[in-house]
Amino acid sequence: MLEILRQPWPWYVSGPLIALVMVLLLFFGKSFGFSSNFRTICAACGAGKRVAFFNYNWREQTWNLLFLAGAIAGGWIASTWLASPEGVQIAEATVADLRELGLQEPKGLQPEELLGLDALLNVKALLLLLAGGFFIGFGSRYAGGCTSGHAISGLSNLQWPSLVAVIGFFIGGLITTYLLLPLLL
Amino acid sequence: MKKLRFILAGILFGIVMSKSEAISWYRIQEMFRFQSFHMYGIIGTAVILGIIAVWLIKKFKLRDIQGNPIEFTPKEKSVARYLFGGTIFGLGWALTGACPGPMFVNLGHAYWAILVAIAGGLLGTYTYGAIRDRLPH
Secondary structure, X not given: OHHHHHOOOOHHHHHHHHHHHHHHHHHOOOOOOOOHHHHHHHHHOOHHHOXXXXXXXXXXXXXXXXXXXXXXXXXXXXXXXXXXXXXXXXXXXXXXXXXXXXXOOOOOOOOHHHHOHHHHHOHHHHHHHHHHHHHHHHHHHHOOOOHHHHHHHHHHOOOHHHHHHHHHHHHHHHHHHHHHHHHHO | OOOHHHHHHHHHXXXXXXXXXXXXXXXXXXXXXXXOOHXXXXXXXXXXXXXXXXXXXXXXXXXXXXXXXXXXXXXXOOOXXXXXXXXXXXXXXXXXXXXXXXXXXXXXXXXXXXHHHHHHHHHHHHHHHHXXXXXOO
């Protein structure tokens, strides 16, 4: 059983389980949206004293911080007991494209060049991560949600604004992939 | 102990995101290069099943475990904020290879460098809050 669980899970197993997470949260009386946690953390750190956007009762969002803590634990469980021995089996075409950008073939879940321990001493990698994170934090609040809030929760409720947001996610993603990464990596 | 359910849901999410490899920078690159069905399969099935679930919840007026009706808040109607905000988000998604959830799941995998992206996320959120009145919504 553990052997099967250790394999990477195919999309037709993972997709339904993500829908299950969304439905579970609905039955818990909440809605699935991860990026609100960034706002909650800002508010909990006292950002409400300076900026009105963070001046609200963030304690009502404690459940989402618990969900966040669970997500970290889930990642730890997956990496401790359920890790697959091989690197991510991405398409050959992607491996070839990434090699042209100077990246090695996948050996684990993440590129060592960007997220490995050495990256912590690499100024370029740190700046990329900082800028990437900044865009994600800024953009998800501007758009009022991220992949979970818009692509999963919003689209499930047939909200056209979420479709516009998802189209935006792809416009930005394609700009980074085809224009920025070749310049930056 | 009723808060435990949120931790358990988070654990399920973290495991699924890990084992589906949706937290992998490589998978996100593969998706934006349209070179595999994997990520589209995950998001597509989640959305189709989500649509059916939400439809059933509305049709049968289902209630949550506290007995309250499950309600859905419609998104405000606007194009600018979703298009501009979404595009800015996408720039970062392809750069870090992680959206907000997977950032934290990666912490569990001890990819400590992702803390820099999380710090960026907090900084970006704070900046949005500070200048939101000056942005088109």
